[in-house]
Amino acid sequence: HYEQQYLDLMRTIWTQGDERVDRTGVGTRAVFGVTMRFNLANNMIPLLTTKRVFWKTAAREMLWFLTGDTNIRELVKQKVHIWTDWPLDKYRKETGENIDRDTFEQHIIEDEAFAIKWGDLGPVYGKQWVDWPRYTPAGEGLYxxxxxxxxxxxxxxxxxxxxxxxxxxIFTGWNVAELDQMALPPCHKTYQFYVSGGKLSGLLYQRSCDLGLGFAFNIFSAALLIRMIAQQCDLEPGELVWNGGDVHLYLNHADLVEEQIAREPSGTPTMKILRKPESIFDYDIGDFEVQDYNPQSHISAPVAV
Structure with missing residues (x-):
């Protein structure tokens, strides 16, 4: 089963990984330099089956990236919460107000000025993907x-x-000049594509991977992007090659890890794109249909900010 390589990696990291102190202070067990491969032929999609993955949330995030937007407002309007923790943490630190997430997001939705001030993430992913800064000479060494x-x-x-x-x-989100302006520098940082025999394959290099939580979204999103690009280029999807740099499990994810590696993967979910829009930027959530996805129950775990 395509998921077995993921479970094997999770078990290896948890039992043999290097224990490290990380940026968040939570601590991780990690390995360095991992490759996994996923076949995308016959509408296959690498959704994890040993726990439920909320794939529509991942798809909405990918569509948001392609707009170039960097404010969480449009995401929270769609009940996508995966980026809220970073601006919420900043708000709490700078104001001293211990506001809960739901109240913060309600302010983001209802108050545009509040959203502009507190909801922006800086020039993250989508901004670099579709609006990488361009400079022209302006005389006397100025640009x-x-x-x-x-x-x-x-x-x-x-x-x-x-x-x-x-x-x-190739495209990348790793703009060195703007990393310090981002709420979180890009983890899935560089994508490369390869055409052969009428098929489009993609390689994702991910510098940092939270294997317990983030990977499930990252791998689905990368496969979705390959499918969208392939359709736009009149090609069939080929293979997704995933390369991880620092691949880790957080020490406070013990319950998640032990529950998940005890489960057996099963089933072969598929995904169809129901129409071909005019461009890569014109897809919407209703264009995607996942079939035969019968995962085991969701496993929750805290996000390290």
Whole structure:
């Protein structure tokens, strides 16, 4: 089963991983340098079956990335909470107000000025993907930032369509000059694509991977993106190759890890895209349909901020 490699890795990290003190202060067990491969033929999609993955939340996040938006307001309007912890933590630290998440998100939705001040994450993922800063000379060693940046995703689509054999089908969110402005520097940082035999494969390099929580979303989102790009380029999906740098489990995720590695994966979920929009930027959540997904129960665990 495609999920077995994930469970084997989880068991290895938990029993043999290097115990480390991390940025969050929670602590992890980790290994460095991991590869997993997932076949995307025949509508296959790498959804974990040993726990429920809320795939529509991951899909909504991916669609949000493609808009270039960096404010959580549109996400929380759709009841997507995965980015709220970072601005909420900042709000609590700077105001001293121990506001709960629901109240904070309600303010974000109802008060545009509040959302502008407290809901922005800085130039994270989508901003770099579709609006990477572009500068032009302005005389005497000065440079002026252009109003419109580089759309890496549009350029990628054009490159795959017109030069499929290229080794430069790449986009990244790792803008060194702007890392310190981001709520969280990109974890799934660099994507590369490969065309062969009418199929599009993708490789994701993830510098940091929370294997217990984040990976389930990351792997589904990467597979979804490959499918969307393949459809836009009149190709079939091929394979997803996942490369992890620092792959870790948080020490406070013991219940999650031990419950999940005791479960057996089963089933082969599939995903269909129900229409072909005019561009990669025109998909909506109703375009995606997952079938034959019968996972075991959800396992909750705290997010380390």
């Amino acid at each position: 002026r930032r252009e109003d419109r940046g580089i759309n890496q995703i549009a350029g990628l689509i054009d490159s795959i369509r017109n030069n499929p054999g290229s080794r430069r089908h």
